[in-house]
Amino acid sequence: MPKITIDGKELEFKEGQTVIEVASENGIYIPHFCWHPELSISGNCRMCLTEIEKIPKLAIACSTYATDGMVVKTQSESVVKAREAVMEFILINHPLDCPICDEAGECKLQDYAFRYSRGESRMLEEKQHKPKRVPLGPRVMYDAERCIMCSRCIRFADEVAKNPQLTFIQRGDRTFVSVFPDEEFDDPYSMNTVDICPVGALTSRDFRFKSRVWEMSNTPSVCIGCSRGCNVNVWVRDNVIQRLTPRENPDVNKYWMCDFGRTKTFKFVNAETRVDGPFIKENNELVKSNWEEALNLTAKRLKKFKPDETAFVASAFATVEDNHSFALLAKLLNAKYYSYFSYVIPGSGDDILITEDKAPNALGAELVKFKANGVSNDLDEIFEKIKLGEIKAVYILEQAHDFDSYMLDALAKAEFVAVHATNFNRLTEFADVVFPASSFAEKHGSFLNVDGILQRIKPAVATVELDRALDGLAQSRWDKFGTKFDRWAQGKKYDAEPSWKIISALAAKLGKPFNFSTSEEVLIDLTSKNSAFRNLDYNEIGGTGIKIIERKFSEEEKI
Numbered sequence: 316m317p318k319i320t321i322d323g324k325e326l327e328f329k330e331g332q333t334v335i336e337v338a339s340e341n342g343i344y345i346p347h348f349c350w351h352p353e354l355s356i357s358g359n360c361r362m363c364l365t366e367i368e369k370i371p372k373l374a375i376a377c378s379t380y381a382t383d384g385m386v387v388k389t390q391s392e393s394v395v396k397a398r399e400a401v402m403e404f405i406l407i408n409h410p411l412d413c414p415i416c417d418e419a420g421e422c423k424l425q426d427y428a429f430r431y432s433r434g435e436s437r438m439l440e441e442k443q444h445k446p447k448r449v450p451l452g453p454r455v456m457y458d459a460e461r462c463i464m465c466s467r468c469i470r471f472a473d474e475v476a477k478n479p480q481l482t483f484i485q486r487g488d489r490t491f492v493s494v495f496p497d498e499e500f501d502d503p504y505s506m507n508t509v510d511i512c513p514v515g516a517l518t519s520r521d522f523r524f525k526s527r528v529w530e531m532s533n534t535p536s537v538c539i540g541c542s543r544g545c546n547v548n549v550w551v552r553d554n555v556i557q558r559l560t561p562r563e564n565p566d567v568n569k570y571w572m573c574d575f576g577r578t579k580t581f582k583f584v585n586a587e588t589r590v591d592g593p594f595i596k597e598n599n600e601l602v603k604s605n606w607e608e609a610l611n612l613t614a615k616r617l618k619k620f621k622p623d624e625t626a627f628v629a630s631a632f633a634t635v636e637d638n639h640s641f642a643l644l645a646k647l648l649n650a651k652y653y654s655y656f657s658y659v660i661p662g663s664g665d666d667i668l669i670t671e672d673k674a675p676n677a678l679g680a681e682l683v684k685f686k687a688n689g690v691s692n693d694l695d696e697i698f699e700k701i702k703l704g705e706i707k708a709v710y711i712l713e714q715a716h717d718f719d720s721y722m723l724d725a726l727a728k729a730e731f732v733a734v735h736a737t738n739f740n741r742l743t744e745f746a747d748v749v750f751p752a753s754s755f756a757e758k759h760g761s762f763l764n765v766d767g768i769l770q771r772i773k774p775a776v777a778t779v780e781l782d783r784a785l786d787g788l789a790q791s792r793w794d795k796f797g798t799k800f801d802r803w804a805q806g807k808k809y810d811a812e813p814s815w816k817i818i819s820a821l822a823a824k825l826g827k828p829f830n831f832s833t834s835e836e837v838l839i840d841l842t843s844k845n846s847a848f849r850n851l852d853y854n855e856i857g858g859t860g861i862k863i864i865e866r867k868f869s870e871e872e873k874i
């Protein structure tokens with residue numbers, strides 16, 4: 316393999332790699348604004364200048380290809396001076412907006428100003444003034460004064476979103492980013508430009524001014540908006556989710572996520588419709604109850620019906636662990652009807668990230684469903700029998716989307732309906748018992764994405780239950796991935812529990828406890844029963860997931 320020496324370190328590289336790529340692969344940081352590993356090379360910011368033997372002038376590392384025997388210095392005196400000059404040039408017209416800029420705290424320019432600039436300005440003249448607060452589209456706001464013309468946003472729209480909606484207008488220090496007149500930047504992936512903008516020129520209209528970056532905790536998790544399972548960070552202040560941002564995972568979402576996932580998949584967690592504590596139906600009204608009463612009532616009613624009078628409807632919105640516990644409960648009660656609900660919108664996917672399956676765990680629900688001789692897994696048959704009055708009791712796991720009206724009409728005929736729900740919705744209106752389920756942001760668990768990659772979710776928001784267990788959780792081994800508990804002290808906490816835990820408590824009431832005390836124990840139980848999950852625990856899944864199944868979820872398997 317050819318070799319290059321960077322800062323005295325001899326490194327192997329692959330043909331076609333640039334100096335910045337080799338350096339970054341080997342943990343050598345070369346400062347840059349316009350270079351991005353997933354975008355074409357622009358080479359306009361000049362921040363990555365390096366000294367290369369046998370090249371008379373400094374060369375930019377982003378567009379210089381590594382060659383065998385090349386010797387590169389990234390910290391020499393001439394490089395340091397050149398960087399200071401580049402920083403001084405970029406800062407000539409950059410406003411002193413940091414105290415009011417959303418990017419402050421995670422801004423490349425701010426960080427580099429500390430690390431690589433002279434620390435003082437020689438600019439006495441008036442700065443160039445340009446438009447501020449320009450809505451580029453429904454979700455992205457532009458500040459032309461802050462823009463350093465790196466062109467990352469333009470290249471992203473062209474190359475990743477495949478939607479060339481952005482361009483530069485004007486020349487020199489009057490240049491700014493724009494869309495065509497009377498058009499707007501409304502691409503379904505537009506908000507990724509906010510992440511990759513190295514300064515605060517592009518900001519999220521959904522998040523602007525909600526919180527300073529350093530006031531929030533951030534927890535690695537997975538988006539629940541579709542079966543892609545894009546890796547995200549959940550940003551929380553005072554126990555309220557403020558925003559989601561994409562987390563790098565080369566095998567799932569690279570650096571990106573869609574705008575729907577970013578803006579529409581978390582607000583239910585802190586919505587007024589949250590189910591806060593168990594509810595039972597009295598005189599046709601759901602009234603607040605308590606765990607003991609709700610569990611006792613459900614156990615009593617489930618015991619009353621015969622196995623062929625009871626149906627279990629699992630969920631592609633609940634975790635693998637929740638679905639596995641649910642299947643165990645169905646087995647315990649000799650269920651004859653067991654299926655799961657998913658939500659597919661044909662034609663709604665694209666060839667970037669968005670899939671047609673709008674649930675995060677359809678493949679997981681399919682893999683762990685309760686199957687046995689004499690058990691029907693046909694959801695249509697189940698609802699037909701509920702409608703005919705043959706199935707009298709229905710137990711339904713978390714559903715993020717309303718059932719079709721024919722399903723709701725059928726449920727109206729059932730004698731007993733128990734539902735796990737994060738929020739009140741049309742389905743809960745038909746329930747005799749509503750158990751408050753923890754949302755994806757309030758529990759440990761795993762989802763199996765469309766490509767068979769099992770990925771972890773972790774609590775970012777505290778519930779009453781998690782708050783109680785705070786000390787134990789803070790020390791538990793899977794929290795080393797970065798869950799921060801310090802922001803949990805303040806803010807509203809809902810009385811909700813993960814579905815696997817509610818089901819375990821119900822099994823105990825039915826006289827056959829499962830004895831799970833953590834969701835990881837539920838997963839480990841599954842490893843002995845389902846070969847796809849063998850040898851797994853939460854450490855094994857790690858921070859970016861593990862591929863456990865090769866095949867894709869076929870059309871026939873979708874329910």
Ligand code: SF4
Nearest residue numbers: 462463465466468512
């Ligand atoms: S708006 Fe941001 S990403 Fe776009 S050119 Fe300006 S600085 Fe670069």
Ligand code: SF4
Nearest residue numbers: 538540541545573576
């Ligand atoms: S593509 Fe799917 S998983 Fe990814 S951010 Fe969008 S909705 Fe979420």
